[in-house]
Amino acid sequence: MHGDLEPKKVIALMSGTSCDSIDAGYCEVYPDKSVKLIHGINYSYPEHVRAKIFQLFRGAASIKDICVMNFVIGKCFAEAANVLISEFGKPDFISSHGQTIYHYPFDEKIDNISMKSTLQIGESAVIAKETGCMVISNFREADIANGGQGAPLVCFADEMWFKGKGKNFAIQNIGGISNVTVVSRDYQTFGFDTGLGNIMIDYCTQKYFGKSYDNDGEIASSGVVSDNWLECLLQDEYYYIDPPKSTGREYFSAEYIENALKYAPEKPEDIVATVTALTAKTIAQSYERFVYPNTGIDEVVVCGGGAYNKTLMRMLKTYLPGHTALKTCEDYNISNNFKEVMAFALLGYCTYYGIPNNLPCCTGADKRVILGKVTY
Ligand SMILES: Nc1ncnc2c1ncn2[C@@H]1O[C@H](COP(=O)(O)OP(=O)(O)O)[C@@H](O)[C@H]1O
Ligand SMILES: [Mg+2]
Known part of the structure; x- marks a missing residue:
């Protein structure tokens, strides 16, 4: 000390x-x-x-x-x-x-x-x-x-930086894995890993397009989401586990992804579109299951590399309740990166x-x- x-x-x-x-x-x-x-x-x-x-x-x-x-x-x-x-x-x-x-x-x-x-x-x-x-x-x-x-450890900083700003926030990091911190006016701060972030998107853009990531979500925006495959991917048990919970590459591994790809649509751009939708949908669904029963959310503040994926952000907006504002950390003078x-x-x-x-x-x-x- x-x-x-x-x-x-x-x-x-x-x-x-x-x-x-x-x-x-x-x-x-x-x-x-x-x-x-x-x-x-x-x-x-x-x-x-x-x-x-x-x-x-x-x-x-x-x-x-x-x-x-x-x-x-x-x-x-x-x-x-x-x-x-x-x-x-x-x-x-x-x-x-x-x-x-x-x-x-x-x-x-x-x-x-x-x-x-x-x-x-x-x-x-x-x-x-x-x-x-x-x-x-x-x-x-x-x-x-x-x-x-x-x-997740970042929740400590999220609470310091967002508590007292007068709104109910979901601070949503979208890195390789996605994690949320809920900083609410009238509920204790809590958080958990919502599941996949960019790991599966990066894997698929690398595999099918030879690029390490889907710049600005352009590939995803050129594809069509396969509702059937998405529904199948959403069945994974991780999404049903109650918080506290955290995950990583040991679970969402290359083997896991290859196994999931056995049921994927044919067109590579549809695959990237669907795994992008998966990240957005699992975030929104995790709020429905684990956040809204405790507290409402006025504003989702996205950070991490996923904030730069425009298609992911657009999909997230459509999956969230209509009244929810979607911002990024940059709006609070905090670098996404x-x-x-x-x-x-x-x-x-x-x-x-x-x-x-x-x-x-x-x-x-x-x-x-x-x-x-x-x-x-
Ligand atoms: N301009 C961009 N367009 C789309 N995706 C991006 C962009 N910039 C970064 N990313 C995504 O963000 C990821 C890195 O996010 P980051 O927050 O650094 O994650 P981690 O904490 O796991 O390192 C990249 O692998 C990529 O998928
Ligand atoms: Mg990084």
């Missing part, structure tokens, strides 16, 4: 399930928990490093691969931080989420021991050495140790000062705890 709260300069580092880039943000965090993004960059993983991460996702990796990649990714994260340091100078500390390579929020019983688990890699000692900065990392473990799922980075700058700030920074109503933890580990 470091005494009275003061503004701090923090470089936050994050790479999500899309694995599209290491997002690095030079931020200033203030005692009132607001965060100003001074500059953000999307730092690309070197090609073979990224390919190797996807190999880890597929489970086609050895213990040696994981061991090696922990240090290699640490180096990549440090390089991303050093780009910002060369321009803006050293921050007070770095807050690093790391790269999730496995998230398993289920109790695995071995002998009499039953634990949930998660694994983010990107060795903090390497980041500290290469940047000369103190590093706060490994945020999810303490939540899991206290009975939670270790996710760097919101998660800003959230981790805040989480790191709280760790630095010893302020509990998980929200048990979002993660399912038994109590509020201070997340994160410090490397000097």
Whole structure:
């Protein structure tokens, strides 16, 4: 713990399930928990490093691969931080989420021991050495140790930034996976992963069009949604599980997608249109099942890369109740691209000062705890 709260300069580092880039943000965090993004960059993983991460996702990796990649990714994260340091100078500390390579929020019983688990890699000692900065990392473990799922963690920042604005918000992140935080005037903040975000869209655009994502949703807009296939995809049991819940690539895996594609329509653009509709529909449906019974929503605020997919946004609008306003974080001066980075700058700030920074109503933890580990 470091005494009275003061503004701090923090470089936050994050790479999500899309694995599209290491997002690095030079931020200033203030005692009132607001965060100003001074500059953000999307730092690309070197090609073979990224390919190797996807190999880890597929489970086609050895213990040696994981061991090696922990240090290699640490180096990549440090390089991303050093780009910002060369321009803006050293921050007070770095807050690093790391790269999730496995998230398993289920109790695995071995002998009499039953634990949930998660694994983010990107060795903090390497980041500290290469940047000369103190590093706060490994945020999810303490939540899991206290009975939670270790996710979603961004809810903490959403509550800080949107509570008290006088409306009932659904803050909807659409990254690889989609997660929502419900910040309501008269109900406690809660959140959960709604399911797929861009993972299946990216997979299909890569497979059928050789592109890593559907830029602006153009391919989806040229196709027709197959109602039959959509209905079939919506039957997945994840969408029926009560929150708290979180998911990842271990569930919505390449194998899962390939299996689903066996029943897909013929035209590739219809496939992309339908999986785009799936993300939109599962978001809207999750509100009907798990949000509206507790609180109404005036406004949905979308962030993450999915906010740039115009077709996805248009579909989401049609699936939401007519009175719901649909905005993006940009409308609140928060970058769509760097919101998660800003959230981790805040989480790191709280760790630095010893302020509990998980929200048990979002993660399912038994109590509020201070997340994160410090490397000097
Ligand atoms: N201009 C765009 N048009 C359509 N989709 C986009 C665009 N920009 C980003 N995306 C989507 O957003 C994804 C990245 O979102 P992001 O929020 O970084 O997710 P994650 O947190 O999982 O890394 C990309 O893989 C892509 O699918
Ligand atoms: Mg990303």
